[in-house]
Amino acid sequence: MEALGALMDGFATALTPINIMWSMVGVTLGTLIGILPGIGPALTIALLLPVTRTLDPTGAFIMFAGLYYGAMYGSSTTSILLNTPGESGSIVTALEGNQMARRGRGAAALATAAIGSFIAGTIGTLLLTFLAPQFVKLAILFGPAEYFALMVLAFMTVTTLLGASVTRGMTSLMIGLAFGLAGTDILTGQPRLVFGIPSMLRGIDTVVVAVGLFAVGEALYMASRRDLREAVILPIQGSLFMTREEWRRSWKPWLRGTAIGFPFGALPAGGTEIPTFLSYFMEKKLAKNPEEFGKGAIEGVAGPEAANNAAVAGVLVPLLALGLPTSATAAILLAAFEQYNLQPGPQLFSASGTLVWALIASLYIGNVMLLVLNLPLAGVWVRLLAIPQPLLYGGILVFSTLGVYSLSNSTFDLVLLFIVGIIGFLMRRHDFPVAPAIIGLILGPMAEAQFRRALTISQGDATVFFTHPISLALLLIALAVVVVPVILRRVLRRVPV
Amino acid sequence: MLRRTFLAATAVIGLSIGFVTPALAVNDLRIIAPAGPGGGWDQTARALADVMTAGGATGITVENVPGAGGTVGLAQLIDQEKGKPNVMMVNGLVMVGAILTNQSAVNLGMTTPIARLTGEYEVIVVPAASEIKTLADLVAKLKADAGTVAFGGGSAGGTDHILAGLVAKAAGADLTKLNYVPFSGGGEALAAILGGHVVAGISGYSEWAGQIQSGELRALAISAPERQAGIDIPTLKEQGVDVELANWRAIVAPPGLDDAQTKALRDAVDAAVKSDAWKKVLADKKWTDLYLPGDDFAKLLEAENARVTEILKTVGLVQ
Amino acid sequence: MSVAGLLIGLGLIAIAAIIAIDVSGMRVPPVHAKVGPRFFPLLVSSGLALAGAAVVWQAWRRTFDEDLPPATDWFAVAVIAAGLILHMNLLRPVGFVPAAMVLFMSVTFAFGSRSFLRDGAVALVLALVAYLGFTRLLGLQLPAGLLQGII
Numbered sequence: 001m002e003a004l005g006a007l008m009d010g011f012a013t014a015l016t017p018i019n020i021m022w023s024m025v026g027v028t029l030g031t032l033i034g035i036l037p038g039i040g041p042a043l044t045i046a047l048l049l050p051v052t053r054t055l056d057p058t059g060a061f062i063m064f065a066g067l068y069y070g071a072m073y074g075s076s077t078t079s080i081l082l083n084t085p086g087e088s089g090s091i092v093t094a095l096e097g098n099q100m101a102r103r104g105r106g107a108a109a110l111a112t113a114a115i116g117s118f119i120a121g122t123i124g125t126l127l128l129t130f131l132a133p134q135f136v137k138l139a140i141l142f143g144p145a146e147y148f149a150l151m152v153l154a155f156m157t158v159t160t161l162l163g164a165s166v167t168r169g170m171t172s173l174m175i176g177l178a179f180g181l182a183g184t185d186i187l188t189g190q191p192r193l194v195f196g197i198p199s200m201l202r203g204i205d206t207v208v209v210a211v212g213l214f215a216v217g218e219a220l221y222m223a224s225r226r227d228l229r230e231a232v233i234l235p236i237q238g239s240l241f242m243t244r245e246e247w248r249r250s251w252k253p254w255l256r257g258t259a260i261g262f263p264f265g266a267l268p269a270g271g272t273e274i275p276t277f278l279s280y281f282m283e284k285k286l287a288k289n290p291e292e293f294g295k296g297a298i299e300g301v302a303g304p305e306a307a308n309n310a311a312v313a314g315v316l317v318p319l320l321a322l323g324l325p326t327s328a329t330a331a332i333l334l335a336a337f338e339q340y341n342l343q344p345g346p347q348l349f350s351a352s353g354t355l356v357w358a359l360i361a362s363l364y365i366g367n368v369m370l371l372v373l374n375l376p377l378a379g380v381w382v383r384l385l386a387i388p389q390p391l392l393y394g395g396i397l398v399f400s401t402l403g404v405y406s407l408s409n410s411t412f413d414l415v416l417l418f419i420v421g422i423i424g425f426l427m428r429r430h431d432f433p434v435a436p437a438i439i440g441l442i443l444g445p446m447a448e449a450q451f452r453r454a455l456t457i458s459q460g461d462a463t464v465f466f467t468h469p470i471s472l473a474l475l476l477i478a479l480a481v482v483v484v485p486v487i488l489r490r491v492l493r494r495v496p497v
Numbered sequence: 498m499l500r501r502t503f504l505a506a507t508a509v510i511g512l513s514i515g516f517v518t519p520a521l522a523v524n525d526l527r528i529i530a531p532a533g534p535g536g537g538w539d540q541t542a543r544a545l546a547d548v549m550t551a552g553g554a555t556g557i558t559v560e561n562v563p564g565a566g567g568t569v570g571l572a573q574l575i576d577q578e579k580g581k582p583n584v585m586m587v588n589g590l591v592m593v594g595a596i597l598t599n600q601s602a603v604n605l606g607m608t609t610p611i612a613r614l615t616g617e618y619e620v621i622v623v624p625a626a627s628e629i630k631t632l633a634d635l636v637a638k639l640k641a642d643a644g645t646v647a648f649g650g651g652s653a654g655g656t657d658h659i660l661a662g663l664v665a666k667a668a669g670a671d672l673t674k675l676n677y678v679p680f681s682g683g684g685e686a687l688a689a690i691l692g693g694h695v696v697a698g699i700s701g702y703s704e705w706a707g708q709i710q711s712g713e714l715r716a717l718a719i720s721a722p723e724r725q726a727g728i729d730i731p732t733l734k735e736q737g738v739d740v741e742l743a744n745w746r747a748i749v750a751p752p753g754l755d756d757a758q759t760k761a762l763r764d765a766v767d768a769a770v771k772s773d774a775w776k777k778v779l780a781d782k783k784w785t786d787l788y789l790p791g792d793d794f795a796k797l798l799e800a801e802n803a804r805v806t807e808i809l810k811t812v813g814l815v816q
Numbered sequence: 817m818s819v820a821g822l823l824i825g826l827g828l829i830a831i832a833a834i835i836a837i838d839v840s841g842m843r844v845p846p847v848h849a850k851v852g853p854r855f856f857p858l859l860v861s862s863g864l865a866l867a868g869a870a871v872v873w874q875a876w877r878r879t880f881d882e883d884l885p886p887a888t889d890w891f892a893v894a895v896i897a898a899g900l901i902l903h904m905n906l907l908r909p910v911g912f913v914p915a916a917m918v919l920f921m922s923v924t925f926a927f928g929s930r931s932f933l934r935d936g937a938v939a940l941v942l943a944l945v946a947y948l949g950f951t952r953l954l955g956l957q958l959p960a961g962l963l964q965g966i967i
Contacts, residue, residue, distance in 0.1 A: 143694030144678075167874065171828065171867035177860045178835060184565050185853040186679055188845050189598030189653035189814055192853055193838050198572035201565030201599055216900070223892035223926045318688070331684060338703075390927035391938055394920040397896075398939075401903060401919060402912075402946055406956055408533070408563045414904035421900070425893065430824060430880075448856045449681070452847075456678050457647045457695060460850035560957055600843075673846065813845040 007129060010357030014365055019062050023362055026063035027369050030070020035078050035399075040087055041071040042329040045336065057340040058355050062362040064336060068329055069121060069366050072309055073374055076113045080301070081106055081384055082396055084215040088206050089272035089308040091438050092280045094214060096293065096300030101382070103296050108242045110378035112250045112298055113305040114371055120258040120306035121367040124313025127262055129360055132321045135266045139318055142267055144453035145464045149474035151447035154274050154439075156481045157281035168432045175423065176440025179204045186445075187452045199412035204420075208404055209441050212417045213434045215400040217424020219393045224429065241378070250302040253283050257306030264307075265314020271327065272311040273442045276304035313363070320356060525556035526765075528748075529578075529586040531570025533563040538587045540782065541614060541746045545587075548774045549765065566595025566652060568603070575603040580753035585611060585762060589746040591655045593798075593805050597815045598654035605802070608749040609759055610795040612766050615784040616745035617701045618721040619660050620730060622714040624693055632717045632736045635697060639670035646676060649686045649695035653679040654814050656744040657699040660720055662808035663740045664733065672811045690714065701744055702728065703783055725785075745787050747794060763791055821875025828868030835861040895926040911961015916943040 013019065033044045045064050075087040080097030093113065100109040127135070142150075182193040183203025194200040242250070257279045264275040283299040284290050293300055319330045342355065384392070404417045427434055458464040465471050526549070530542035539561060546557045562570035570586055578584040588605065596604045623629045629638065638646050643665055650657030661677050678695055680686035687705065690698035691713060698705075698714070702725075708714040709730075719730040720742040733740045750762050769775055770788050779786050789797060809815040839857040874880040899922025906915040920939035921932075929935055950956045 140688050140692035143689060143692055167867065167870040170863070171871065174828075174860060174863040174867050178831060178864060181835065181857050181860060184599060185653075186681060187653060188847065188853050189566075189595070189655075189679075190843060190845065190853055191599050192842060192857065193835065195838070196602075198569050198601070199564065201569055202563065219923065220893050220896055223896055223923075224888045224890070226887065226889050226892075226928075318684075334684075388929070390924035390929035390935065393927060394923040394935070394939065395942060397900075397923050398916045398920050398942060398946065401900070402916070402950070402958075405907065406950070406958070408569075409561060409957060410569075411904050411907055414900075414907070418897070418900050418904065422897070426824065429888070430820065444856070444860075452851055453678050453680075455851055456676065456847065459644050459676065558957060816843060 006357045007361060009354070010359075010361035011364075013058060013354060013358035014062060014361040019059055019358070019362065020365070022059040022063040023066045023366050023369060026066025027070040027073075027366055027373065029063075030067035030072075031074035031077075031370075031373070033067075034071035034074025034076075034087060040329070041068045042327075042332050044071075045329065045332045057342065058358050060336065060340075061333075061355065061359045062366075064333060065359055065362050066366040066369070068312060068333075069117075069309070069363070069370060072312055073114065073117060073370050076117070076305055076308075077110060077374075077381055080109045080113065081381060082215070082392075083218055084396055084400065085210055087272075088210060088442065089276060089311070090305070091210055091214075091273070092276040092304040092435070093301055093308075095280070095435055096297050099294070099296030100298065100301065105246075105296065105298075106382040107378045108246050108298065109296075109301050110381060111242045111375060112246065112254075112302045114374040114378065116250065116254040116257065116302045116306040117309040118367050118371040119254045120261060120308075120310035121313055121370075122364065123258045124262050124265070124310040125360060125363045125367070128313055128317055128320075128363075132317045135263070135314075135317045136321045138263070139266045141470060143468070144450045144457065145468045145471045146474065147450040148447060148454055149465060149471040149478070150274070151443055151450060153474050153478040153481065154277055154443055155447070156478045157278055165431075168430075169436050172427065172432045172434065173436040173440045175427075176209070176437035176442075177444040178440075179209050179420075179437070180441045180444035180448075186449045187456065197412070199410055202408065203445075204416055204441075205407055205413065206438075206441055207407060208413055208416050209420050210438055211400045211404055212420025213424035213427070213437060215396050216417060216421025217428055217434070219397055220421060220425035221428040222389070222393060224425070241375075246298050249298050253279070253299045253303035254306045256282060256286075257303040257308075258310040261307035261310030262314040265311030266317040267314075272308050272315075275307040275311050277439060279303040279307040316363075320359075524554055525583055526554065526558075527584045528557065528559050529570050529574060529584065530559055530561050531563065531567035531586060531588065531592070532561065534561055537617075537746060538567065538589060541748075542587045544775075544778045544782070545614070545748065545766075545769060548769045548772060548778060551774045552769055552772055554765070565599055566655065567592040568595050568599050568601045571596070571601070571605070571608075572603050574749070574751050575607050578751040581751055582754055582758040582761065585748050585750050585766075587746060587748055590659070590742075590744050590801060590805075591652070593801055594654035594656070594659055594809060595652070597806060597809050605749065605798055607752050609752060609754050609762075610791070610798060611748045611750055611759075611762055612770070612791065613745050613747040613787050613789040613794045613797060614766075614770065615779065616743040616787040617703060617785060618719050618725065618743055619656060619699055620702045620705065620709070620719050621660070621664070621717045621733075622690065622698045622700075622705060622709065623696065623717060624690055625713055625715055626693065627696070627715065629697070629717070630715075632731075632733070632738065635717055636664075636668040636670075636738065638696075639665050639668045643670040643672070643674040644676050646697060647695040648675075648677045648697050648699055649680055649689045650677065650699040651679065651686065652681075653677070654809055655679075656701075656742070658812075658814075659805055659808055660699050660740070660742050662812050663742060663804075664738055666808065666811070667733075667738045667740050672808075673813065675812050677812070702730075743785070743787060747789075747798075766790070818875040818878060818880045821871055821880035825868045825870075825872030825875055828864050828871060832861045832864035832868060835864070892926040892928075895922050899923060899926070907961075908959050909961060911963050912947050912958040913940075913943040913963055914961065916946070 030041060033041065044067060071087060072089060075085060075090040076093050079085040079090040079094040081101050083094050083098040085091045085094050097109045100106060182200060184201050185192045191201055260279050261275040265272065280300055280303060283303040284293045287293065287297065287299055315327050315330050319333060401414060401417065404413050407413055424434065454464050455462065465475065528542045528546055530539040532538040542559045546559050550557050562573055567588060571592065574586045593605065629635050648661045650661065658677050658679065662672060662675060665675050666672050680689060686698055686700065687708065689695050702719060705714055709716045716730045718733045718736055719725065719728065720740065721732050722741045724732060748766060750759065767790060806815060835857050839854050842854060844852045844854060871880065899919045903915045903919040906918060917939040920942065921935055924935040947958055950958055
């Protein structure tokens with residue numbers, strides 16, 4: 001229980017008025033940038049680094065931690081209310097969350113997201129405190145072959161997001177995969193589907209596609225439907241916050257989401273997106289009334305949101321314990337450590353123990369602060385929906401284009417956004433689901449790179465996927481995900497109910 | 498004194514209303530960082546901007562144009578900034594390789610070279626548990642069958658890849674069988690090395706300094722010409738592999754500048770690099786001073802281009 | 817037969833063809849993996865072509881657009897599209913604030929609002945706040961354009 005004592009000391013450091021102020025600054029700024037698509041915690045911390053050079057490192061890191069968590073809260077708010085995810089980790093949240101908001105349950109969706117995030121963040125931080133070394137050992141067992149197997153498993157879960165029509169779902173998935181192909185090929189450095197345009201070498205950013213399909217496509221679609229334009233959305237229907245029933249349906253998804261999210265965050269190439277897909281898949285499979293998914297099922301908000309925040313806590317595990325950055329934000333945090341001449345890794349705990357424990361303590365504090373900030377605000381945020389539609393969509397498009405432009409100061413990205421927006425509009429008009437496209441875009445490039453990396457290392461020997469035990473196990477689970485429901489259905493059909 | 502006051506006054510006006518004085522090239526300078534915020538090129542651009550501002554220049558801004566090893570920024574510099582005397586762009590060895598692999602229509606030979614600024618040497622590492630104890634062991638393995646030695650590092654055709662090629666060539670291994678696995682970021686490559694998924698890893702020294710010091714990684718060699726102060730790693734050369742490689746960072750200007758405009762930029766950079774503020778930046782960030790101005794830098798660009806082209810052709814990335 | 821469905825299906829097949837053609841002309845360096853940069857694109861291209869064929873088939877059999885919205889306000893769509901195109905072309909030359917205002921006003925107009933004064937005022941405030949927040953607080957570069965030197 002050595003860690004416990006050190007943690008108490010950490011709280012003593014973090015709870016000084018000045019550090020509480022830094023935490024406040026961090027969570028507020030984080031919530032704001034989380035709302036904006038394209039502007040994420042990585043970019044903000046990078047831009048703040050020069051400013052914080054003169055600051056005391058403890059204060060700076062407490063602010064960064066608040067910012068990191070805050071961005072996730074802010075992003076889910078716009079996902080739910082405006083169907084415009086601010087970060088890729090909350091894309092899944094938009095699926096059910098926005099449906100809930102349209103039915104007047106926006107505040108409940110925000111509440112379950114905030115509480116789920118809080119619980120996941122707290123459990124994640126606890127695991128970080130006590131189990132970091134064990135998780136690190138597990139994480140580096142994952143090589144390219146294991147990652148590819150993981151992607152296969154993630155692809156199998158996509159079936160739940162395909163929607164009613166297989167043709168339309170597969171089309172959407174293929175469109176997403178096609179977007180992911182463009183740009184410089186990671187393995188050979190050769191240009192692919194670039195068509196001689198230098199800006200295309202960068203590839204098509206996830207944010208451009210997500211914002212184009214969701215925000216721009218949605219705005220065009222809503223404008224095209226006069227009948228929907230006049231329909232007034234009631235911001236609040238029934239009780240303001242979560243009902244007893246909604247609590248009952250949320251708590252298990254929170255815990256399951258946490259369990260999925262944390263290990264993914266700790267994996268060097270895990271990320272926050274895949275655990276949210278997996279959590280959504282799991283909740284839909286376990287739900288008593290799966291037909292409610294797509295119409296605003298609270299489980300579909302609670303699970304993925306918890307998974308997202310748990311993954312954020314997980315990312316800190318390899319960063320602090322090994323000096324291993326596993327996300328863009330973690331890489332920038334690593335640069336911040338270096339700015340203060342701190343070297344993350346096993347020595348960090350012994351060499352700069354006070355700072356690390358203060359940072360961990362500030363994660364707890366930041367979580368409490370965000371919950372306190374977000375729960376009462378949920379009632380205020382939902383009133384955004386009462387803004388007249390013209391102004392609301394005008395604002396959404398201004399901020400969407402702003403976020404996309406600032407990705408790389410490129411008007412070409414705005415051209416891409418426009419094209420993707422038109423595709424998004426057509427998909428919506430002709431009833432193609434949007435989620436599979438996003439999943440294809442995120443998983444496709446990762447799956448391809450890991451598949452080819454694994455084969456490069458093995459010099460073309462494809463058996464690596466079956467000889468590595470973890471990879472084999474993951475592939476078997478993926479197979480089970482597809483086969484077991486079919487068998488179960490057959491068996492159940494034979495047994496008269 | 499009067500001049501000082503005048504300059505300060507123009508500075509204030511310049512800041513408050515964005516006043517443009519075209520005669521002074523050092524003012525209102527735009528420095529393009531052809532990468533996202535936070536990386537090495539961005540830090541170099543911002544550090545140079547800070548030092549120049551501290552030296553009295555006004556209105557200096559840094560613009561990020563990320564993508565494709567900096568070739569997106571290079572295309573902008575050559576197509577859209579042509580003939581503009583108040584634009585510069587940070588670049589580096591990585592860009593030399595990226596131009597070749599991307600089959601880019603523009604190259605560094607089209608720019609107006611200003612100066613090489615800083616650099617960093619590369620290290621070759623293996624995980625602590627590896628059976629490879631020395632560079633000689635690695636060379637022997639490379640010679641026996643280069644295909645079995647999977648190197649993990651950064652982007653294809655980048656500095657890490659080039660060093661892998663140079664070392665394999667110097668070791669007398671079959672370059673066409675070089676097995677290089679590019680990873681998207683330092684973190685992912687590091688994880689693959691620590692987990693033993695690749696045989697060896699290559700990266701800039703500072704990125705893995707912590708893991709080398711803690712003993713999780715064993716550094717076999719550094720690509721510097723001689724031993725570096727405070728870094729206890731033998732060079733490639735002293736171990737019989739005749740290779741040196743610096744991951745240098747430099748600054749260039751757009752094409753189409755006349756001699757006076759080029760000289761103004763070179764003088765401004767020269768003054769900044771010789772200031773104490775720049776020396777402090779180098780010390781703080783642990784960057785190696787590789788200042789090489791003007792025509793010498795232009796010659797270096799040519800030499801590096803030739804060397805990189807040869808390696809990338811042999812490994813097959815470039816036709 | 818659904819004309820829209822037919823066009824969408826053919827569009828998908830066209831994209832599949834573009835991918836296949838571009839990738840076939842791509843230079844492939846010798847790779848250890850035996851699976852090069854063409855494998856996945858060709859897989860995706862086949863998938864897209866199949867999906868396109870399925871959509872064409874459904875359109876032909878009139879099972880494609882079973883619940884298409886009753887009426888489409890193409891004028892509103894065109895206005896927003898025009899706003900987006902204007903915005904991307906105006907952003908650099910005239911700056912963020914005017915470009916954002918043009919975009920905002922095009923959206924409000926498309927959504928049927930005719931309170932130009934209110935919409936203009938909201939657009940101006942929104943654009944200014946966003947501009948100042950970005951450039952001052954975060955230190956990001958946004959084109960100042962016409963307002964260069966004023967804000």
